[in-house]
Amino acid sequence: MLYDSQGLIMREIGVGLLGLGVVGSEVANILLQRSGRLSEQVGASVSVKRILVRDPNKQRPFPFPATLLTTDVSEILGDPSIDIVVELIGGEQPALDYMKKAITNCKHVVTANKEVIAKMGFKMLSLAAQHGVDLRYEASVCSGIPILSPLQQDLAANEINAIRAIVNGTTNYILTKMAREGLPYEQALRQAQELGYAETDPTNDVEGIDATYKLAILASLAFHTPVRPSSIYRQGISGLDPKDFTYAHELGYSVKLLAIAKRQGDALEARVHPTLTSLETQLATVDGVYNAVQIEGDLVGTLMFYGRGAGGGPTSSTVVADVLTIARSIAMEGIIRPRIELNRRIPVIPMADIQTRYYFRLSVADQPGVLAQIARVLGDHRISISSVIQKELDPDAQTAQVVILTHPSVEQSVQSAVAELAALPLINHVGALIRVEH
Amino acid sequence: MLYDSQGLIMREIGVGLLGLGVVGSEVANILLQRSGRLSEQVGASVSVKRILVRDPNKQRPFPFPATLLTTDVSEILGDPSIDIVVELIGGEQPALDYMKKAITNCKHVVTANKEVIAKMGFKMLSLAAQHGVDLRYEASVCSGIPILSPLQQDLAANEINAIRAIVNGTTNYILTKMAREGLPYEQALRQAQELGYAETDPTNDVEGIDATYKLAILASLAFHTPVRPSSIYRQGISGLDPKDFTYAHELGYSVKLLAIAKRQGDALEARVHPTLTSLETQLATVDGVYNAVQIEGDLVGTLMFYGRGAGGGPTSSTVVADVLTIARSIAMEGIIRPRIELNRRIPVIPMADIQTRYYFRLSVADQPGVLAQIARVLGDHRISISSVIQKELDPDAQTAQVVILTHPSVEQSVQSAVAELAALPLINHVGALIRVEH
Numbered sequence: 001m002l003y004d005s006q007g008l009i010m011r012e013i014g015v016g017l018l019g020l021g022v023v024g025s026e027v028a029n030i031l032l033q034r035s036g037r038l039s040e041q042v043g044a045s046v047s048v049k050r051i052l053v054r055d056p057n058k059q060r061p062f063p064f065p066a067t068l069l070t071t072d073v074s075e076i077l078g079d080p081s082i083d084i085v086v087e088l089i090g091g092e093q094p095a096l097d098y099m100k101k102a103i104t105n106c107k108h109v110v111t112a113n114k115e116v117i118a119k120m121g122f123k124m125l126s127l128a129a130q131h132g133v134d135l136r137y138e139a140s141v142c143s144g145i146p147i148l149s150p151l152q153q154d155l156a157a158n159e160i161n162a163i164r165a166i167v168n169g170t171t172n173y174i175l176t177k178m179a180r181e182g183l184p185y186e187q188a189l190r191q192a193q194e195l196g197y198a199e200t201d202p203t204n205d206v207e208g209i210d211a212t213y214k215l216a217i218l219a220s221l222a223f224h225t226p227v228r229p230s231s232i233y234r235q236g237i238s239g240l241d242p243k244d245f246t247y248a249h250e251l252g253y254s255v256k257l258l259a260i261a262k263r264q265g266d267a268l269e270a271r272v273h274p275t276l277t278s279l280e281t282q283l284a285t286v287d288g289v290y291n292a293v294q295i296e297g298d299l300v301g302t303l304m305f306y307g308r309g310a311g312g313g314p315t316s317s318t319v320v321a322d323v324l325t326i327a328r329s330i331a332m333e334g335i336i337r338p339r340i341e342l343n344r345r346i347p348v349i350p351m352a353d354i355q356t357r358y359y360f361r362l363s364v365a366d367q368p369g370v371l372a373q374i375a376r377v378l379g380d381h382r383i384s385i386s387s388v389i390q391k392e393l394d395p396d397a398q399t400a401q402v403v404i405l406t407h408p409s410v411e412q413s414v415q416s417a418v419a420e421l422a423a424l425p426l427i428n429h430v431g432a433l434i435r436v437e438h
Numbered sequence: 439m440l441y442d443s444q445g446l447i448m449r450e451i452g453v454g455l456l457g458l459g460v461v462g463s464e465v466a467n468i469l470l471q472r473s474g475r476l477s478e479q480v481g482a483s484v485s486v487k488r489i490l491v492r493d494p495n496k497q498r499p500f501p502f503p504a505t506l507l508t509t510d511v512s513e514i515l516g517d518p519s520i521d522i523v524v525e526l527i528g529g530e531q532p533a534l535d536y537m538k539k540a541i542t543n544c545k546h547v548v549t550a551n552k553e554v555i556a557k558m559g560f561k562m563l564s565l566a567a568q569h570g571v572d573l574r575y576e577a578s579v580c581s582g583i584p585i586l587s588p589l590q591q592d593l594a595a596n597e598i599n600a601i602r603a604i605v606n607g608t609t610n611y612i613l614t615k616m617a618r619e620g621l622p623y624e625q626a627l628r629q630a631q632e633l634g635y636a637e638t639d640p641t642n643d644v645e646g647i648d649a650t651y652k653l654a655i656l657a658s659l660a661f662h663t664p665v666r667p668s669s670i671y672r673q674g675i676s677g678l679d680p681k682d683f684t685y686a687h688e689l690g691y692s693v694k695l696l697a698i699a700k701r702q703g704d705a706l707e708a709r710v711h712p713t714l715t716s717l718e719t720q721l722a723t724v725d726g727v728y729n730a731v732q733i734e735g736d737l738v739g740t741l742m743f744y745g746r747g748a749g750g751g752p753t754s755s756t757v758v759a760d761v762l763t764i765a766r767s768i769a770m771e772g773i774i775r776p777r778i779e780l781n782r783r784i785p786v787i788p789m790a791d792i793q794t795r796y797y798f799r800l801s802v803a804d805q806p807g808v809l810a811q812i813a814r815v816l817g818d819h820r821i822s823i824s825s826v827i828q829k830e831l832d833p834d835a836q837t838a839q840v841v842i843l844t845h846p847s848v849e850q851s852v853q854s855a856v857a858e859l860a861a862l863p864l865i866n867h868v869g870a871l872i873r874v875e876h
Contacts, residue, residue, distance in 0.1 A: 030595055030737070041594060041779055138592065144738040146584075146592030154576065154584030156479060157468055157758035282744055285723055299468070299755035300582040303745035306720055307738065317737035320595035334772020341479055 011044040013327045016076035016107075017051040018098055019088035020060065020069070023112060024051070026316035027086060029062040031323070042324055044331035049082050050075055077101045084326055086319060087111040096120060103127050103135065108336070110322040112139035112315055118213035118229045121220065125340045134329065135338045136322035141214045142167055142291040144314025145307040146321075151221050151295065152339050158297030160222040162262040164277075164437060167214040169289035169309045170198045170205035171237050171257040175274075176287045179245040179254060185238060197289055207236035208272040211259045218293065219261035219270055225346040227261070227270055233351040235273035244361060244432045247403045248276050251359070251387060254284040258437060267349045276359050276436040282306075352412040357386065357436035359405050362421060363428040366398040370426045374402065377424070381417040383409040399428060405436065449482040451765045454514035454545075455489040456536055457526035458498065458507075461550060462489070464754035465524060467500040469761070480762055482769035487520050488513055515539045522764055524757060525549040534558060541565050541573065546774070548760040550577035550753055556651035556667045559658065563778045572767065573776045574760035579652045580605055580729040582752025583745040584759075589659050589733065590777050596735030598660040600700040602715075602875060605652040607727035607747045608636045608643035609675050609695045613712075614725040617683040617692060623676060635727055645674035646710040649697045656731065657699035657708055663784040665699070665708055671789040673711035682799060682870045685841045686714050689797070689825060692722040696875060705787045714797050714874040720744075790850040795824065795874035797843050800859060801866040804836040808864045812840065815862070819855040821847040837866060843874065 015031060017024055031038070031048045039045045048068060056069040076082055077098065085102040087109060089095045096116050102109050109128065111117065116124070117137045128135040138148050142165075151160075166172050170192055177188035189206065192198035204210050212229040219227040237257050248255050253276035262269040277284040282304050286292040291309030296302050308314040329336045364370045371390070378385060387405040406414070414433070422430050453469060455462055469476070469486045477483045486506065494507040514520055515536065523540040525547060527533045534554050537547050547566065549555065555562070555575045566573040576586050580603075589598075604610050608630055615626035627644065630636035642648050650667040657665040675695050686693050691714035700707040715722040720742050724730040729747030734740050746752040767774045802808045809828070816823060825843040844852070852871070860868045 026737075034595065038595065040781070145741060146588040149592055150584040150588060153763060154587055154756060154759045156762050157472065157476065157755050282720065282723065285720065297755060299464075299751045299758075301746045301749075301752060303583060303743075305741075305743055307741035311739075313737045314739055317595050317735060318592060320737075321592045324594050325591060329772065332773040332775075334767065335770040337770075343478070 010039060011331060013042070013044050013046050013084065013330055014049040014079070014082040015046060015084045015086060015323060016049055016079065016082040017086045017088065018073065018076065018095070019090070020051050020053045021088065022312040023315045023319065024088040025061050026312040027088065027319050028064060030316055030320050038320075038324060042327045042331055044327055046323065046327050049079060052076055073098060077105055077107070082107060083330060084108045084110060084323055086323060087113060088319070090115075092116060092119070099124065100127065103131050103133055106131050106133055108133045108326045109135045110319055110326065111135075111137050112143065112319055113137070114140040114210070114213040114217065118216040121217065122226045122340070122342055125338045128338045129340060132335070132337065134326050134336045136326060137217075138322050139315050139318040141217050142293060142307070142309040143311070144317055145291060145293065145305050145309060146318070147293050147305050148217070148221060150305070151218070152341070155295065155297050155300060158299045160263070160295060160297050162296040163215075163218050163222055163260070163293065164283060165215070165218065165259045165293040166256055166283065166286050166291050167259050167293070167309060168205055168211045168257060169291055170202065172286065172291070173197045173289045174206070175237060175240075175255055175257065178240065178242050179249070182242045182246070184242055185240055206238050208234045208257060211257060211272040215259035215261055215270060215272055218259070219268065220342060222261065222295070223263065223268060223344065223346055224341050225268070225344040226342050227268065227348065231270060231348045233271040233273065237274050240274055241432060243401070244359070244434065247361065247389060248359065250389065251276070251405055252279050253277055253436065254279060255434065256284065256286070260437065264349060267347050269354050270348045271351065271354070274434050276434055278438050281438075354411050355408045356411070357406055357408055358414050359403070359432070359434045359436055360418065361431040362402045362404070363431050364400055364402050365426045365428065366392065366400045367426060371402065373424055373426060374404070374421060377417055377420050378406070381413040383413060383417055401431070448477060449769060451480070451482050451484050451522065451768055452487040452517070452520040453484060453522045453524060453761060454487055454517065454520040455524045455526065456511065456514065456533070457528070458489050458491045459526065460750040461753045461757065462526040463499050464750040465526065465757050466502060468754055468758050476758075476762060480765045480769055482765055484761065484765050487517060490514055511536060515543055515545070520545060521768060522546045522548060522761055524761060525551060526757070528553075530554060530557070537562065538565065541569050541571055544569050544571055546571045546764045547573045548757055548764065549573075549575050550581065550757055551575070552578040552648070552651040552655065556654040559655065560664045560778070560780055563776045566776045567778060570773070570775065572764050572774045574764060576760050577753050577756040579655050580731060580745070580747040581749070582755055583729060583731065583743050583747060584756070585731050585743050586655070586659060588743070589656070590779070593733065593735050593738060596737045598701070598733060598735050600734040601656050601660055601698070601731065602721060603653070603656065603697045603731040604694055604721065604724050604729050605697050605731070605747060606643055606646075606649045606695060607729055608640065610724065610729070611635045611727045612644070613675060613693055613695065616678065616680050617687070620680045620684070622680055623678055644676050646672045646695060649695060649710040653697035653699055653708060653710055656697070657706065658780060660699065660733070661701065661706060661782065661784055662779050663706070663782040664780050665706065665786065669708060669786045671709040671711065675712050678712055679870060681839070682797070682872065685799065685827060686797065688827065689714070689843055690717050691715055691874065692717060693872065694722065694724070698875065702787060705785050707792050708786045709789065709792070712872050714872055716876050790853075792849050793846050794849070795844055795846055796852050797841070797870070797872045797874055798856060799869040800840045800842070801869050802838055802840050803864045803866065804830065804838045805864060809840065811862055811864060812842070812859060815855055815858050816844070819851040821851060821855055839869070
């Protein structure tokens, strides 16, 4: 029994944890170790009741009482003393079923599961609203960085115009290595794997899949419309060449995997791809495993939120905060309901129709007239050139590198022009095509 | 009468505004223009009832119905249909009295008033708690940047170790001009005044007074202890010389007016002064009128929040968000009380006792043995040198500039050493003494 500063018995709020991996262990440890201070903050005693594990005998970084551990999920989902279920299993199943069951059993849910929230968030929030419980998922996007709550609460008066974000630490680490040390992609990836920043199968990160989940969540909340991950254009970083980092830098840009969502009239752009990012912006200087989310609101102007987007410490910081927010609401006896403000229906523009600036690099024969040919093809497709760099690369082979930066152009025109250029006899190949963001 | 999406009558929440200047006009305009969408978000109709002005006949950027305006504050503080009072007069009085009166009349209060909150926040919050109303003041620190709410809510599980922040746009604009264009302080200040970034009497900004208010609020919330503005060491930017920006840059630093609060054992450092800030940090690259707050939490690691810290748009964005948060709580019929978690008592370390690294510049006679003399004085005071730059400045006068960067040293030792150095015959004068932050 816990007492508050006035000596009154504090209400006990029960927490059940699903999963005791890196994040789960930290969350459990914080709730147990800091329970006095946290309970005082909340005005109720927040108490870990039970933790779902696969193997109760596994060695763990923190020693938890064996009585807390269970392999039977119904001992959590069916326990009436548990008010809040924290899902930290990850992946789509069985996490989704467990969360649904928790909600229909009228338990509040906290999760860091970006995949479930990105794909099923709207349905889950509606289900939570029906059952009068809250569903919080701040850690699902850029774990340690408070971003969903500021977006929904502190920026509520704004119309959001654009989001540009570095939401994947693995790829940002690899890109930073390529930029600083001129490493080829494969080598930078290997270093990231050795340091534990990339998984053995890195597909989810390096192909931008993880980033589409996070952008789907961010864009849905920012524009008050459900944005499905499958509607987001996606291109990963595995095709990048360190040469382009050097040329980009000469032109005043760094190369980042950006997640971009922008309002364009009555529609949205939503895309994840390597992007030349102007060195004038704060975003371009975000290096290593750090994440950052830049938001443009019509009242507030440009904001940026920067921090660690993964790891046990940052993620548990946010998960525990979500638990405390719900616990505080329970203690204050208000009507609790999740924020669902997805009351608009805004279509995503097909990638072929978007307009942006482009960088491309051509490996060409070092002969007169090449640039004229390139310029003619671009002109035919109504693509206007902003800068050109020509570099003699291999004097023996008589090839040169031509780097072109365009003014805003339509994606499908650029794709057709590039295909046409690739077919020209004097052009050996198109080495890179990267979109540009101011 | 407003109806929600189910066709039910929505509760009306009345708002009274005190002040109709730049921010007040924007706030009133947003609440009036966006009332449909905002009311839907809140689940109640949010309605501007009355606005206190000095002169009802003044021309204003937005046309407000004359019936909304009043010169009699009691028409707001005494109106039972007004639930939330928004104070945007600024300064200590009469703002403080009006807010107290609003609270004792059981009205919730939203304010952007950093001076009142920094000096009287704890008392005001207690008063609000007694009367069962909320007091929100997110816009009082770095107006447009959501920082107080993330600090109190999203970082609640952390022990905060340090805050380093650029909280004053005027001085950051002046410092950016001095760094980029080598302008002397007076000229950079004049440009800031011409652009409306600095006031005719710039004392409050350039001497760091404004920054101490903001740091007092940030540090109080971060460390759960009341930190009074008067307990914060303060040095402004008016003594800076553009030369030091050049030398600092050579050493890998930019010069920023930082507000710093750090935990040191059982005590706190709290200080505002020009600071050499490592170019490796995101904070060092924050330029122009932008603000940024860097927070170090034990779980979350380093976070940074970046955006505009002043102006009608950013401030009204935050003030309206605070109004909506309270309105949402009213609509959800919970117990509303302000967050007061100032339950620790941590003393601020006297400035003489702090330890940090120092940069100083000496103008010396260009003669043999000078450096040896300097090194001896520093050694006597147990100050160890990290880097030295010596520059011949004026060959005719035979003077040179010696720039020294120290390892961590105690403030009072450094001050004594500098006094002793200034008295040496071969040293013409001490041109600068600036603290360093990694």
